[in-house]
Amino acid sequence: MPHRIAILDGDGIGPEVVGEALKVLDRLEELEGFTTERTAYDLGGRRYRRTGEVLADETMDELRTFDAILLGAVGTPQVPPGVIERGLLLKLRFGFDQFVNQRPVKLYPGVTSPIAGLTPDRCDIVVIRENTEGVYAGAGGLLYAGTAAEVATQESVNTRHGVERVLRYGFELARTRARRLTMVHKTNVLTYAGDLWMRTFDELGDGEYPDVERDYAHIDAACLYFVTQPERFDVVVTDNLFGDIITDVGAGIQGGMGLAASANIDPTRSAPSMFEPVHGSAPDIVGTGKADPVATVMSLGQLLAFLGEGPAAARVESAIASLLDRRQGRTPDGVEYSTADVGDELVDLVAQG
Ligand code: IPM
Ligand code: MN
Numbered sequence: 001m002p003h004r005i006a007i008l009d010g011d012g013i014g015p016e017v018v019g020e021a022l023k024v025l026d027r028l029e030e031l032e033g034f035t036t037e038r039t040a041y042d043l044g045g046r047r048y049r050r051t052g053e054v055l056a057d058e059t060m061d062e063l064r065t066f067d068a069i070l071l072g073a074v075g076t077p078q079v080p081p082g083v084i085e086r087g088l089l090l091k092l093r094f095g096f097d098q099f100v101n102q103r104p105v106k107l108y109p110g111v112t113s114p115i116a117g118l119t120p121d122r123c124d125i126v127v128i129r130e131n132t133e134g135v136y137a138g139a140g141g142l143l144y145a146g147t148a149a150e151v152a153t154q155e156s157v158n159t160r161h162g163v164e165r166v167l168r169y170g171f172e173l174a175r176t177r178a179r180r181l182t183m184v185h186k187t188n189v190l191t192y193a194g195d196l197w198m199r200t201f202d203e204l205g206d207g208e209y210p211d212v213e214r215d216y217a218h219i220d221a222a223c224l225y226f227v228t229q230p231e232r233f234d235v236v237v238t239d240n241l242f243g244d245i246i247t248d249v250g251a252g253i254q255g256g257m258g259l260a261a262s263a264n265i266d267p268t269r270s271a272p273s274m275f276e277p278v279h280g281s282a283p284d285i286v287g288t289g290k291a292d293p294v295a296t297v298m299s300l301g302q303l304l305a306f307l308g309e310g311p312a313a314a315r316v317e318s319a320i321a322s323l324l325d326r327r328q329g330r331t332p333d334g335v336e337y338s339t340a341d342v343g344d345e346l347v348d349l350v351a352q353g
Helices: 016-031 045-051 057-063 082-093 160-175 192-209 219-228 241-255 294-306 312-325 339-352
Strands: 002-011 036-040 068-073 102-106 124-130 134-143 151-158 180-185 213-218 235-238 260-263 271-279
Touching: 002 016, 016 068, 016 312, 036 057, 036 294, 045 082, 057 082, 057 102, 068 082, 082 219, 102 235, 102 241, 124 160, 124 219, 124 241, 151 241, 160 180, 160 192, 160 235, 180 192, 180 241, 192 213, 213 260, 219 235, 219 241, 219 294, 235 241, 260 294, 271 294, 294 312, 294 339, 312 339
Parallel strands: 002 036, 002 068, 068 271, 124 235, 180 213, 180 235
Antiparallel strands: 102 124, 102 260, 134 151, 260 271
């Protein structure tokens, strides 16, 4: 049975980086003998400007039937903030209950980190970002909008169910790695949410995961430690907004947005999981050949691992590692080394894995 994959290449550089990832996928299918059935969906800012539609419920229903979604990037500067982010990206994450956002922060050999002297052995973290609650839930509102008395509230939603399931995922993942789980929050100020998170963390840790070493850091300190001592972390689990912020710090230390992958996962597999690079649509470099498809190919690797194609995922991992080692910090300049060149190189390298 082929894996059914919905392709949402989206806006800006999305189609360029997804195009390279699909070249790699074609090659992997030849090498490993699995097949995919891909269906392209035209969604995003461009589509919205043309049709006024962001994501219809019928499209959601159709997408729900797929095994996975590969997403490039969505959003264009011509559409007001929030329309595409909430109406498309968050609607998919929330609607399919992809409550885990898994973002590796790994420094590969050959990549120059902006942190002087940082070596790969000191930087191998997986951030688990809660992906359906927190301030992203969208609770709050504007009162007396546009008057001198206007009030804006933006509330953070934290349920026992939501907190427990993401912490549990973090504990389980830590068991497959160095057995060290750091919870990141701001319990000293966000005392209600912090209390729920901390109690749940301790209860699960004492009751079910005594073999996993627990640590805690406030989000501000964690940002500092990511930069000064990333070796302190193995698996990090955190709230939605803190996870959003700290994974951009992570992208920085691991060599840039072009190398940051992410998986929006529903571990229960009742709906498709969605794999996307952390970077956005980068309208400033569209069509220049400067977009780096590595993050998208890494996300494709996460997708394949999730669909049970372990050997193909392993090929992606080793191809990326050799590419990064070989190119020694060089990124596409659009002239001598383009987006498509990186894709071609990866197509060759997966065959060597
Ligand atoms: C990310 C992005 C999104 C987020 C935006 C585009 C809604 O920044 O995936 O990290 O905040 O989650
Ligand atoms: Mn972000």
